[in-house]
Amino acid sequence: MKKLLFITALLSTMLFAQLKSIDATELEKMQAKGVPVIDIRTPMEWKQTGIIKGAHKMMFFTPNGQPDLAGWFYELGHIVKDKKQPFIIYCAHANRTKALGDGLVQMGFENVYELKGGIENGWIKAGKPTVK
Numbered sequence: 001m002k003k004l005l006f007i008t009a010l011l012s013t014m015l016f017a018q019l020k021s022i023d024a025t026e027l028e029k030m031q032a033k034g035v036p037v038i039d040i041r042t043p044m045e046w047k048q049t050g051i052i053k054g055a056h057k058m059m060f061f062t063p064n065g066q067p068d069l070a071g072w073f074y075e076l077g078h079i080v081k082d083k084k085q086p087f088i089i090y091c092a093h094a095n096r097t098k099a100l101g102d103g104l105v106q107m108g109f110e111n112v113y114e115l116k117g118g119i120e121n122g123w124i125k126a127g128k129p130t131v132k
Contacts, residue, residue: 019101050130086111
């Protein structure tokens with residue numbers, strides 16, 4: 001009976017956990033409270049638009065579109081200490097963060113947030129500054 005309850009609770013958590021979308025203002029509030037922000041774009045993109053001040057630059061997809069799983073998860077482990085810790089990811093337009101975020105949720109990360117619209121449509125269009 002205990003095993004059945006545990007499995008039911010685990011499946012319920014997995015079924016209801018989802019990637020959470022936030023706007024630029026909410027990102028600022030969460031970052032001010034110490035929630036890590038991770039920019040998963042490429043170095044060329046960082047150079048073109050800059051990054052959100054304080055964000056960790058952790059390229060997930062290589063320029064040819066392939067994920068760098070080992071390197072990325074190694075770096076993530078230095079920033080996010082457990083699967084319950086909240087963190088925010090963003091890319092240019094939120095397409096890559098949606099794919100990555102959904103995968104992280106399926107892996108059991110419970111508090112994954114993505115910047116709605118990415119840095120270009122969600123941050124820069126909202127008049128928020130970037131740093132080079």
